[in-house]
Amino acid sequence: MTRLFRYFDQYNTLTEGAKSAILAICTAHTIQKGRDLQPIGHTCRTIYFINRGMARIYYFKDDNDVTECFALENQIIARVESLFSGKPSRKGIQMLEVSEVVAINATQLFRLYDTFPDIERLFRKIFEAGYVETVNRLESLQFHSAEERYRDLLQTSPDILKRVPLKLIASYLGITPVSLSRIRAHH
Amino acid sequence: MTRLFRYFDQYNTLTEGAKSAILAICTAHTIQKGRDLQPIGHTCRTIYFINRGMARIYYFKDDNDVTECFALENQIIARVESLFSGKPSRKGIQMLEVSEVVAINATQLFRLYDTFPDIERLFRKIFEAGYVETVNRLESLQFHSAEERYRDLLQTSPDILKRVPLKLIASYLGITPVSLSRIRAHH
DNA sequence: CTGATTTCTTATCATTTGTAAAGAATTGCC
DNA sequence: GGCAATTCTTTACAAATGATAAGAAATCAG
Secondary structure (H helix, E strand, O other): OHHHHHHHHOOOOOOHHHHHHHHOOEEEEEEOOOOEEEOOOOEOOEEEEEEEOEEEEEEEEOOEEEEEEEEEOOEEEOOHHHHOOOOEOOOEEEEOOOEEEEEEEHHHHHHHHHHOHHHHHHHHHHHHHHHHHHHHHHHHHHHOOHHHHHHHHHHHOHHHHHHOOHHHHHHHHOOOHHHHHHHHHOO | OHHHHHHHHOOOOOOHHHHHHHHOOEEEEEEOOOOEEEOOOOEOOEEEEEEEOEEEEEEEEOOEEEEEEEEEOOEEEOOHHHHOOOOEOOOEEEEOOOEEEEEEEHHHHHHHHHHOHHHHHHHHHHHHHHHHHHHHHHHHHHHOOHHHHHHHHHHHOHHHHHHOOHHHHHHHHOOOHHHHHHHHHOO
């Protein structure tokens, strides 16, 4: 759990009481590659922290597997649109490598907000940062070409490119695998 | 300010003390159509509530005017990626109609978070809802066709379509005005 | 009301991206 | 190692979208 609290420290410092309250609602899991951490159709009531490994949020659009986002070690992953709306998610979370994750029970976490304002503040800041990322990604999808988006990814997250099959990258960029192959060929 | 507090009530109920603390950092403004509420390049330190009228967030990509989003009356508008990062925004806020807005000083607001946990909670929930909207929009840009996106907008926000020039709608949908014309012609 | 400006549509052609299919390369498994 | 499955690339063709330009329609200013 050391890594988790180091991650938290980037956003907000917690009192010892807050830390142990969070610890009490966390569980550690090891998940095999390819397994679903959360299945499609399930309402999101868990926030995951990735200690080791990698995951993605995915869904199906007309039978096509679409990757909405990736998460590497030292990152949080959750299906926000379900977590904050209480509605079931059409998306699932799948592990892309053998991974160790910490599951934070969101229902209990939200209850802790009443007792520990510093916990509420911590997660407010974490999700504000996620919000900013999503807005930036929206901009890139709205008015950058597929090639620009690929070069962007190459520059900002070369890790992802190394560790993930290109077909997943393609749908993440909003294009087909064939189209991505073409872009890469024009070196 | 009645409308503002009615809007707040949807998310979190405030104590009277919290309400007057917010009132103290709000100012009302009337802005003419076409005027910039916030210019491009400015760091976002204000959250706006639209009492009457309409606004958009816009920026330039290769000299093309791009609309990132619209906001109607009874909605909040802010350049989130600047507000939460403290970095200057490449985006501006422009009024699309004669409008009455309430400007909330964000620097002072964030300070109020320490004294009034219910204010922190209120804005946490407001921005969580904005986050959810942005994630849903991302999905639509990532894997829906331009035509699907247009039909979606037609169904969910016919108001916007009635009140705004189509060229702004086009860039909002991530396409050119010519392309939008074509889609509309195939009735 | 009238002329000027802006917005919208239509047409043509170029470019990008999608689809389908086939083969090459890689990975996984026994 | 060697077979099977998956992933990646390439090709050919179709569909969607972009760029440009020209004209129609709507809006605005005086």
